[in-house]
Amino acid sequence: MALNNTYDARPVQQETAVGAGAQVLLLSLLASAIGMGTAGRLTGLAFAFATWAMLSRALRRSRLPSFGPANRVTLGRATLVGGVTALVADSFRSAPPVSLLVGLTAVALILDGVDGRVARLTGTSSPLGARFDMEVDAFLILVLSVYVASDLGPWVLLIGGMRYVFVAAARVWPWLTAPLPPSTARKTVAALQGVLLLLAGADLLTRTANAGVVLLALVLLVWSFGRDVRWLWRRTSRVGEAPAAVARRLVPQR
Structure with missing residues (x-):
């Protein structure tokens, strides 16, 4: 008897569609509440579409039998991040209510x-x-860094961009893609980035104090990334090959 190996992606795809619908609903509520401009609306819609498209593709490739409760929570977070993204994009036109931005980000x-x-x-x-x-x-940190950078300067963007620079570097040096061991310090530093950037953007401290808070976040992040890169380099060296040789071996040849 032949086994049925067909995979029906419709149940999980429906949940991503619901998430996109929730994102559009949130954008509509925000737009009516604060009179959001075109840039904020279009940015929010672009985020919703990109999230739906990339998540749908990933679900088809992973062939998950169900979306799962944890992914529903993450999808809810993505909806909130989309709202924050729209507010930050609109902030270049007029300052959004800080309480609304802080509330969405905090949740x-x-x-x-x-x-x-x-x-x-x-x-x-x-x-x-x-x-x-x-x-x-990562995207929430990037958006928050853009928001805070509008007041403190472009150096703040180093926080939001560092993870994406690491991903880009891994395409050149594939040894950076090796799995890292679990680390409480890494998780703590990652969690602090959002908290410290939110504190700096909440308009509670002086500008100097905000700069100090963000500088602390940046120093911690540089330390964390540097620590991981050093571990990956030493791991590659221990297997008996120079990192460059490993990179040449792992890069597909035409």
Whole structure:
């Protein structure tokens, strides 16, 4: 008897569509509440479409049997991040209500500690879920750094861009893609980035104090990335090959 190896992606795809619909609804509510301009609306819609498209593609490739409760929490966070993205884009036209920006960001940061716990409790952890969670976190940090940089200067963008620079560097030096060991310090530094950037953008401290808070975040992030890069370099050296040789071996040849 032949096994049925067909995979029906429709159930999980429907959930991504619901997420996109929730994003559009949130944008509509924000637009009516604060009179959001064209830039904010279009940026929010672009975020919603990009999230739906990339997540749909990833789900088809992973062939997950169900979307899972943890991914639903992360999708909810992505919806909030889309709202924050729209507000930040609109801030170049007029300053958004700080309380609204802080509220959406704070809930997104709080939920960051929920989806992983839900995944462990329900036994629904997956590589896709971990990657989805990471990408939402990274983009939120990027958006917050753009918002804070509008007041403190472009140097703040180093915080939001560092992870993407690391990903780009890994295309040149594939030894950077090796898995890293679990690290409480790495997780703590990553979590602090959002908290410190939110504090700097909440208009609670003086400009000098905000600069100090963001500088602390940047120093911690540089230390964390530097520590990981050093570990990856030493790991590559221990296997008996120079990193450049490993890179040449791993890069596909035409």
